[in-house]
Amino acid sequence: MMRTRPLKVALLGCGVVGSEVARIMTTQAADLAARIGAPVELAGVAVRRPDRVREGIAPELVTTDATALVKRGDLDVVVEVIGGIEPARTLITTAFAHGASVVSANKALLAQDGAALHAAAEEHGKDLYYEAAVAGAIPLIRPLRESLAGDKVNRVLGIVNGTTNFILDKMDSTGAGYQEALDEATALGYAEADPTADVEGFDAAAKAAILAGIAFHTRVRLDDVHREGMTEVTAADFASAREMGCTIKLLAICERAADGGSVTARVHPAMIPLIHPLASVRGAYNAVFVESDAAGQLMFYGPGAGGAPTASAVLGDLVAVCRNRLSQTTGPGESAYAALPVSPMGEVVTRYHISLDVADKPGVLAQVATVFAERGVSIDTVRQQGKDGEASLVVVTHRASDAALDGTVDALRKLDTVRGVASIMRVEGE
Amino acid sequence: MMRTRPLKVALLGCGVVGSEVARIMTTQAADLAARIGAPVELAGVAVRRPDRVREGIAPELVTTDATALVKRGDLDVVVEVIGGIEPARTLITTAFAHGASVVSANKALLAQDGAALHAAAEEHGKDLYYEAAVAGAIPLIRPLRESLAGDKVNRVLGIVNGTTNFILDKMDSTGAGYQEALDEATALGYAEADPTADVEGFDAAAKAAILAGIAFHTRVRLDDVHREGMTEVTAADFASAREMGCTIKLLAICERAADGGSVTARVHPAMIPLIHPLASVRGAYNAVFVESDAAGQLMFYGPGAGGAPTASAVLGDLVAVCRNRLSQTTGPGESAYAALPVSPMGEVVTRYHISLDVADKPGVLAQVATVFAERGVSIDTVRQQGKDGEASLVVVTHRASDAALDGTVDALRKLDTVRGVASIMRVEGE
Numbered sequence A, B: 001m002m003r004t005r006p007l008k009v010a011l012l013g014c015g016v017v018g019s020e021v022a023r024i025m026t027t028q029a030a031d032l033a034a035r036i037g038a039p040v041e042l043a044g045v046a047v048r049r050p051d052r053v054r055e056g057i058a059p060e061l062v063t064t065d066a067t068a069l070v071k072r073g074d075l076d077v078v079v080e081v082i083g084g085i086e087p088a089r090t091l092i093t094t095a096f097a098h099g100a101s102v103v104s105a106n107k108a109l110l111a112q113d114g115a116a117l118h119a120a121a122e123e124h125g126k127d128l129y130y131e132a133a134v135a136g137a138i139p140l141i142r143p144l145r146e147s148l149a150g151d152k153v154n155r156v157l158g159i160v161n162g163t164t165n166f167i168l169d170k171m172d173s174t175g176a177g178y179q180e181a182l183d184e185a186t187a188l189g190y191a192e193a194d195p196t197a198d199v200e201g202f203d204a205a206a207k208a209a210i211l212a213g214i215a216f217h218t219r220v221r222l223d224d225v226h227r228e229g230m231t232e233v234t235a236a237d238f239a240s241a242r243e244m245g246c247t248i249k250l251l252a253i254c255e256r257a258a259d260g261g262s263v264t265a266r267v268h269p270a271m272i273p274l275i276h277p278l279a280s281v282r283g284a285y286n287a288v289f290v291e292s293d294a295a296g297q298l299m300f301y302g303p304g305a306g307g308a309p310t311a312s313a314v315l316g317d318l319v320a321v322c323r324n325r326l327s328q329t330t331g332p333g334e335s336a337y338a339a340l341p342v343s344p345m346g347e348v349v350t351r352y353h354i355s356l357d358v359a360d361k362p363g364v365l366a367q368v369a370t371v372f373a374e375r376g377v378s379i380d381t382v383r384q385q386g387k388d389g390e391a392s393l394v395v396v397t398h399r400a401s402d403a404a405l406d407g408t409v410d411a412l413r414k415l416d417t418v419r420g421v422a423s424i425m426r427v428e429g430e
Helices: A016-027 A029-036 A066-070 A088-097 A107-123 A141-147 A162-174 A178-187 A202-216 A235-243 A307-326 A364-374 A402-414 B016-027 B029-036 B066-070 B088-097 B107-123 B141-147 B162-174 B178-187 B202-216 B235-243 B307-326 B364-374 B402-413
Strands: A007-012 A040-046 A077-080 A101-104 A153-159 A246-256 A263-273 A285-292 A296-303 A349-359 A379-387 A390-397 A418-427 B007-012 B040-046 B077-080 B101-104 B153-159 B246-256 B263-273 B285-292 B296-303 B349-359 B379-387 B390-397 B418-427
Touching (some): A007 A016, A007 A307, A016 A029, A016 A307, A029 A307, A040 A066, A077 A088, A101 A307, A141 B141, A141 B307, A153 A202, A162 A178, A162 A246, A202 A246, A202 A263, A235 A246, A235 A349, A235 A418, A349 A364, A349 A402, A364 A379, A364 A402, A390 A418, B007 B307, B016 B029, B016 B040, B029 B040, B040 B066, B066 B088, B077 B088, B077 B307, B088 B107, B101 B107, B107 B202, B141 B202, B153 B202, B162 B178, B162 B235, B162 B246, B202 B246, B235 B246, B235 B263, B235 B349, B349 B364
Parallel strands (some): A007 A040, B007 B040, B007 B077, B263 B418
Antiparallel strands (some): A153 A246, A153 A285, A246 A263, A296 B296, A349 A390, A349 A418, A379 A390, B153 B285, B246 B263, B285 B296, B349 B390, B349 B418, B379 B390
């Protein structure tokens, strides 16, 4: 049942991802048409620099006026791969108002304004799909939203930023320091000239907000996500991790509280056991664990970024949205009915690995242990190493709240015998 | 926008999976209603033994007359978790004819009669969903059908049978023989009293047929799948594998030929490198690699069987089908437009590990090597071990067709100096 009128698709942005989307739309046109039930036609491409040659894209399709493009009124789908907040946000809402559905890869925008964009889509009876916004080619949003729609997700735990995973993997495997590993990532094109969004965890936090929102049927905004970057992870931290049979990963963790009444979302470096499947995720790959009541533990693994992988996710959404257009329906929109409160970081419960520089004299361990006990933080193991009148004390705790741990560390700092807190790192995945 | 009339769901079968589906429909009723947009109601449960007590299911819902149940005419969805060909097939087509959509977990039926069932669903404008038929809780059919709908899948390679993976994992980790490992699997409930469907690869072959069909948009029937069981894998094979840095897994492999013009599907034990992610899939877990043009390598991992995990997949489909009912549409049906020919096993190209018992005298290696060369099978490595006038010769080939390898082995058997072919195993995942 093939329609003759093609579905018209406009592309906003024609960089690494956009050019791959355009290429696949052209080279795989027959397959896409068969899978959708109608041909798809590239109706326009909005770019900033129109003079750049774009292989395979007819010059007359290229425009610098993105606003006029999304206002044309004859578009079926607008694919937004510009990134950033503006003008992407205004272009998307304008597209809805002028009759198009939208496929976006824009994690920052979705994490900040997902609710408003979903509301705009619903107001106009249009689709908003964004599988490519989280973990590139890895199907994650559709499985969470659809495959697990009859299950209760309790935790999402994953490596969702390839740049930082590349850096941490390099530090782990070569013993390099952070700066050295970052320099290599930059030289190889895995890190941008300004790596802040990646290494400070902003990128992963945006993805955590999106994943938590879908997993828990609750609005979770970027501001709700506790965020710590990985710029202070040292070679010494990796040595400590290895002594515990662990490595260090930058993790995005979205959890339902044990009582089910609230959720948390956070991004920070953490120790994770070497036997955990996430520990062996190498280079710039991404992997996400999902734990739910009925399904148990699922893992999704693949390339988390790059032009072609991201385009694969965009095109999967494009096919779905086009099918919806043909059957005059829309897919599942925002599901935020649970409206659970998002708890602050202080309520997160996990284990901690703490390195203290202490005076090497009798009674120090007793003092330190008392501080932990007074705040209800139970110690799992403690290891003391002396060296020239100074000593280091490595404490690994049982599960405790972040607030209790913070209080403990503050009190430790006040002890005469504690010269400094060398590092504090959470231990996850056990 | 909550409808008041509930969607009516009938359950065919109330065993390990069905009872979990019923339990979750009851305990998670409010969440399911919120996600679907209308409440769902268990309208009837067809069972063989009505006298068995079923906690949480009202006795008046239970019937032994499955045919009358699916003919009621007021059902929205029929969930089929009986398994087997009949009466499941007739009940499903009867359900379509009487106005219901169908969610099934029936791999054997889908692999044998998927095309006819899809045709019946389409004829009546109904949905046929079956995520639970392959790899239990792991989202695989939806990602292949929808997330990768804009990509070109070239290979699906996976562990899709938990029973055999448990047995092989046990053999690998303890050095146990096949029978000993099978006995333990049976004692622990991982293997059925008659393990034939699992250990002879029938179960995995059905899943391979379903996966290949969806991945390549081509009808692939159970009969098209080359199938070898794993009952002849020995402790010696594991020792050989380990010498190569490999382990042995029962793999389902669906491939597009290099020229793109045909596909193959097969199930057999194979050596796989220890560094390959599939090598570390333990116990009864399943994991599937998907390789596509744009996305690259994706992996999906999780529990491949069990009541609750399978119910999770069934309920995800149930939510999707109910949403479709409410918006008076249907999801993507069968996609077999590519209609690629399914090539016989002889055209499969892979590497081989061959153990020969040979006479320990000069010239044997030259003879053997000549046989390989004459049939165009290139040797990668060869290792000779002498013992008391006899010797074993282990040959690992480069990639060659199965037909060429078969011819080579036939010719080797005819050599005076070859006393026997101890084992032949394919090497995958490199």
